[in-house]
Structure formats: structure tokens, C-alpha cells
Amino acid sequence: MDKLHGLPGFELIGGPSSLELGTKENSIPRQLGPANFELGIIAGSRSINLILSTLLPGQDDGKVSVSNTKVEGMKQHIVLPVTHPFMMKNANVIAQVKSFLAQGEFQSGVH
Structure with a gap:
């Protein structure tokens, strides 16, 4: 996101919230602080957008x-072999x- 903010049409494609996301100090995610809830x-970990993937680390x-x-304060974090646009429809x-x-926890052994 950070590298794309200055491109013409970025807000049109990503919507208004795309300008508030990213990793810079003034981004909304960086201002939230640690999670104080579960x-x-x-x-x-899968991508169908190979162009954007080249801009992202790891x-x-x-x-x-x-x-x-x-996120600091998170209870659990898992990585599944899914893409961003289709994650919400993935059965796993x-x-x-x-x-x-x-x-209050993810299923173990199901990744």
C-alpha cells in the first residue's frame, strides 16, 4: 500500500479507506495500539496478483x-494458503x- 499511495487512480481503485491503510506512522493501523481484547x-500466503506481490516483503x-x-496483543495468528480477495469464502x-x-482459539492442525 505504501508504495502505491502516490499513483494516479489509486483511491479510485482501492476506495477512500485505501488511503488510510499502510505501515507509515500516520496510518490508521499504526495508530490503534495493542489489542486489548481477544x-x-x-x-x-497465496497470491493471484503477482505484480503487487513483488512489492511486498516476504x-x-x-x-x-x-x-x-x-498486531501487538493478539491471542493467536495463523497463516493459511489463501488469497486476499477470496479469503472470506474459503471453507478452512x-x-x-x-x-x-x-x-477462543483456532483449530490446531487445520492449515
Whole structure:
């Protein structure tokens, strides 16, 4: 995100919230501070956007690097082989979310 903010049409494609995201000090995520509630984070490790993936450090889902999905104070963090745009429809992601909401933890051994 940080590298794309200055490109013409970025806000049109990403929407107004895209300008508030990123890793710079003034970005909304950096201003939130540590989680003070039970937080489970699922990161994706597959990409269908090879161009954006070249701009992201390390493993990513085509939009967000795995390293940038971690939040201070989180209870759990898992990485699943899913892409950013289709994560919410993935059966394994849905099962993991249900598990975290019901039991307060992700299912072990299901990745």
C-alpha cells in the first residue's frame, strides 16, 4: 500500500479507506495500539496478483504481507494458503473463524 499511495487512480481503485491503510506512522493501523481484547488473525500466503506481490516483503496474499498482519496483543495468528480477495469464502478460513469465535482459539492442525 505504501508504495502505491502516490499513483494516479489509486483511491479510485482501492476506495477512500485505501488511503488510510499502510505501515507509515500516520496510518490508521499504526495508530490503534495493542489489542486489548481477544484477537485472532488469519493471514493468507497465496497470491493471484503477482505484480503487487513483488512489492511486498516476504510471504503475502497479494495485498498484505504476512509480517504486517501481526498486531501487538493478539491471542493467536495463523497463516493459511489463501488469497486476499477470496479469503472470506474459503471453507478452512470460515471454519477457523467459527472456532475462534466459539472456543477462543483456532483449530490446531487445520492449515
